[in-house]
Each structure stands twice: as structure tokens, then as C-alpha cells.
Amino acid sequence: MKITTAHFLRVPNTLEPSSDANVDSLRKNNINVRIRHAFRLMILVFCLQLSIVCHALDVDPGDYTPMPDGTKLGLVYLQHAERDDYYVRGNRLSDKYNLQSDVAILRGVSYQEFAGLLTNIQLLLPFGHLSAGGDIKTMGSETGMGDPILANAIWIHQDPSANRALGITQYLFLPLGDYSKNKELNIGENRWKYVLQGGYMHGIGSHVILDFVADVTFFGDNDSYSPDDLTMKQRPQYQMQGFARYKLSERATIHVGYSRLWGGEREVDGTDLKDESSQEKIMLGGSYFVTPKTQLLATLGRDISVDNGFKEESRLNLRLLYVF
Template sequence: MAALAPLAAHAIDVDTGDFVPAPEGTTAGLIYYQHAERNKLYAQGRQVAGDHRLVSDVGIARLVHYTKVGGLIVGPQILVPFGQMEAGRDTRALGDTSGVGDIILAAPVWLINDTASRTWLGISPYLYLPTGRYDHDRPLNLGENRWKFNLQVGFVKGLAKNWFVELTGDVMFHGENDDYGAAKATLKQDRLYQGQAYLRYQFTPKANAFVSLSQTWGGETRVDGVRQDDEARQRKASIGGGYFIGPKTQLLLALGRDLKVENGFKENSRVNLRLMQVF
């Protein structure tokens, strides 16, 4: 069961343009949807024999408002995840789960917001509240029964006329889950790190295309003090694009997959959709 811990051991993925703030006074509502399929399971870098399967359909409802505090643009926001996961084949004993995940509060602050030079630098703290559905008897859960705090830094720079590079790094700190598994053990987790890079081409103000690469490492867990040797080393890539289908409505599509996984399930395909409405 230790190999399944990295399912919950994820940092915060960003979309292209996330660290380019909207003008002061803007409010945006976003709906995310991700469908991911996994048919391989790894432990210590080696594939676990068997016919494994885990499918997830997860969404996030997000509301953000851009304002100014002390002369800096700030974007306080709330994120509410929801969805379902279902295991099958040789891993069908894991069962399934559905419902609402842990609510997330965030408030990115932009230290550099220079539209003229196309340079942006932001810092975003995220606080995870243990509000989601959790059952210690279920191997799969959308809630984690613990507090988490993530600190993310994002840098965006315009290069040639239509090219942008976007670099993001973050670190996740985990609280304890004192109701873990059938034995109600105490789960602790080391810091989890992630680095992300986007290269975006802006065809017009309405349309763009991008490629991305992400690397996650760290996050080994301990159950009642016993290390699980389950550090979450994961490399993944995606390609996609965004288009404003209306003056204030954008649709973004990304296709991706895991390139390498050290422990846990490996995604063989992932589809991300995001609908954003600006008010």
C-alpha cells in the first residue's frame, strides 16, 4: 500500500499565463477538468508486475479577484476540488471514491508587474484545509485529513516578439494525518518540491500554443515513524493551447503524460480542460 502514497503527494501545477496578473479590479471564475488514466505501477523505479489500472476524473472550481495592497497586485482566491477515482484490474481492491476534496485558499502577490518589458515575478502561498471527504478505511480518498502549505514562485519573461518563457518552483509542507489506514496510524511526509517550465507562443492576443515540462521530487512518507521509501520522483510533459472563444471567455486544452515515475502509478494519458470567464 505504501506505493500508493504518491497519489496524494503532488505539488501545484500551473497553467501557462497563471503568473501574468489581470488588471486591478478584475474578477475571474474558472472551471478545471482533468481526465487521467494509469496502467502501470512503480516501486523504487521498477515496474510492479501485473495488470494495473487507475482512472481519475477531477475538477476544480476557482474564483479569483485582483486588487492592490500596498501598491502591489494581489489575487486572493479560493479553489474547491471535486471528482472521482476508480481502480480496476489487478488493483480493483483499491475500490473507488468520489466527492469534494480539500478546499484551498491562495493569495499570489506580484513583486514585478512590468507589462512594458513583459516581465512578471510573483509569489503565491496556498493553504489546504482538511475539509474534503476522507475515510481511513478507504485506500483512495479525495481529502487528505491534514493541513498543507505550499509556497510557489513564478517568473514570466517575454523573449522575441511572440515568445514567452515561464518558470515556476514550489515547495509543499505537510501536516500530520493521525487517522491513516485501517490501523489509524500517523502519517508524516517530507517536503515535496516541483519545478515547471513553459514555452509559450502567442499567435494573437486571443490565441496561444505551449509546451511544458515538470519535475517533482521529495515527499517521502513515514507511517508511525517507519519510512516507506516512496519518494515521489515524477517527470511529465504536456502540449496544448488556449483561445478566447468570446471577449472575456477563454478555453484552454492540454494533453500530457508522465515520462518517468519512481514510485506510484504512472499516467499514460492526461487531458486537461480549463474554462475561464472574466467579469
């Protein structure tokens, strides 16, 4: 990320000193303010990675519901998130680094039985728009395609009559999205990523279903990190997510959820940034089958704690699912 010196060398013009001593004092104060501002921005330059794909792999309630052999799904996701507060090692660096993201994801899923087990194959194509404001508005905005994702799931156990299932999914992120080392905002990440995820669905009675999902993400290196061609490495990152769903009817469901993310510290050209994610998030939403084959799902969420990086003030996820 590039920040121009003009961005942090602005001096207020409303001061009216009455003596030479006051002039010297005010000059020193202004210099100190500019130094502190410059230092904060340098930290932001070194620690901030703005890409369209979240460092976490969030799921929706019901993602591990087994479907009959031969079923095909088409899904469209629309996501909007707003962020103002930026944290470094548990301390709020600023509440004026505004970043908004709008993401659309096209997802195709095909289910089939293999060797007596239910499996599926998936393709996800993300597209998005990033826009910076506040004290980082000089970063501008960026629009393009994110890194495509190939996925495959297998169900180790399933009991549809009791709403219980256990499955494992693999995700492979392909470094084909829009990326430029000379841009401050990027849609792609310019690195391979592999996610191994396990999910368990457990029905309680006829109305309540619990979803538990845990995953680990492994990152390849980005050897074009910044115009200086620095190499960015990242340690494995872990996430646990849980939802409680309540069936209001055969067509309508409401849900609440919680997510915990940790690990994923980064290293740039041998320098450890000590920037573990350590993020907690809460979610609330619902779903409704408009027709027997068409479902709408909406989830509102926000971060409740972040140690490093942007804190999401609000997130809206919309999903349209169609069963072929």
C-alpha cells in the same frame, strides 16, 4: 488499502499434470506465484496513497500574468488521467494496477492593489471521482469533495508591456474533503498542506513568452492513516515547471511544458518508506479566446519517468476562464 486474500489466491484451472512429480512441482510453483503476488500487494498496501489531490501543484501557462486592479476571474477545470504502471524505487511493480481519475475544480480569483503592489485572493473547490481496475479493482470507486484550497498571490515586479512579471503565491489546503480511514480510495487527504510558490514570466519579442514556476510543499500529519489509526508523515516536496508559449494571434496561443518533481518521502508509524516521488512530465497544448472575456485552454500530458507511485499514461486538462 485493503486487499482480500481471495484476490491473490486464485489458482489457474487449465493445468493437467501427468504424474505425481509434476503435481508436486506445479503445486510448489503455484505457491511461489501466490507468495510473490501477495508480497507485491503488501508493498502496494504500504506504499500507495490514493487521494484526489495530486501530490504536485501543477500550474497552467500564463498563471502569473498580472491583471488590472479590480479584475475578477471565474475558472472551471476538468481533468482526466489514466494510470496503469505502478513503480517502487524505480522498478515497475505491475502494469495491471489501473487507476482513473476525473476531477472538476471551481476557482474564484479577485485582484486588488495593496500598498502599491498587485495581489489577489483565491478559493479553489475540487470535486472528483476515482475508479480502480485491473488487479486492484476490488478497491472500487469513490466520489466526493476534495480538500478546499485558499490562496494568495503578490507580484513583486510587473512590466505588462514587455510580458514580464515576478510573483509569489501561498496555498493552504484545508482538511475538509471526504476522507475515511476505512476506505481504500479517498477524495480528501485528512491533513493540512502549505505550498510556497514563486513564478516568473519573461517575454521574448512579441510572440514568445517563457514561464518558470518553482514551489515547495509542507505536509501536516495524517493521524488516521488506515483502520489501525497509523500516523503518516511526509517530508517537504519540491517541484519545478516550465512552459514556452507562442502567440499565433491576439486570441490564440500554443504551448509546451516540462515538470520535475522530487522529495516528499513518507514515514508511516516511524517506518521510512523511501518513496521519493522523482517524477518527470511533459505537456503540450493551446488556448483560445472565444470572446474577449472567455478563454478555453487544453493541455495534454504524460509522465516520462517515475520512481515511486503510479505513472500517468495520459492526462487531459481543460480550463474555462471568464473575466468579470
